[in-house]
Amino acid sequence: MNRRQFLRYVDRDKACPCGCGATDTLVPQHRVNRGMGGSKYLDRPANIIVLCSRMNGLIEADAQAARLARENGWKLDRAQKPEDHPVFYRSTGEWFYLDNNFQRLRKR
Template sequence: MTAPSTATRTAVYVRDGYRCASCAADIGLSFQHRRAVGMGGSKNLPTPIDGLTLCLACNEACEHALQTMALANGWKVRRWANPEHVPVFYPHEFAWYRLEGVQRIRISSEVAMEMGCSVYGDDWMKWRAREVFS
């Protein structure tokens, strides 16, 4: 994936309320690619479902120290996974969402668990358990 278009970046910021999905900061925001783009990226333009609003500090942490947390909360998605099927947790709202285009559809934690397990199986449960008990 290459950089998002200006329209996609703006749509993601609007969808996320101009706040970091992780810490709710409203300054230093960046477009987080949920799927890894790798060295050099690809020719596919990211859609709003491929992106998330994160502050620069959280974006950096998701790439390094907080990778497991990022996977457990849907802020990052494995390269092979369809981001439409991976729920996203917004901790400052204590809520799970399914991303649908430029909309966030609130879902229960049970539905989030079903979605996460359908994509990642037992790994998702391990990641979530690590989140709850850390």
């Protein structure tokens, strides 16, 4: 991912969806893990969100944080299609679907 793409994710997500309000420690997070040498097909906008570096690390290391991430659509199982599963942005209290044009679509 280049800097321009990353800034498009930041522009879409505005801040970490976990509700911490972080805007300066954001890192990209694949909702469905790519795995070692995984498919570049998973590098599409619906599958990537920006999280604060703290939450990003916790999701990978802490069972409770991983559960919270699955409940809020920040992490998905390999069989799930990101376009079909919304993301909860705790800062706004709203669910959004993510598309592959760097857009958030409010869940109705």
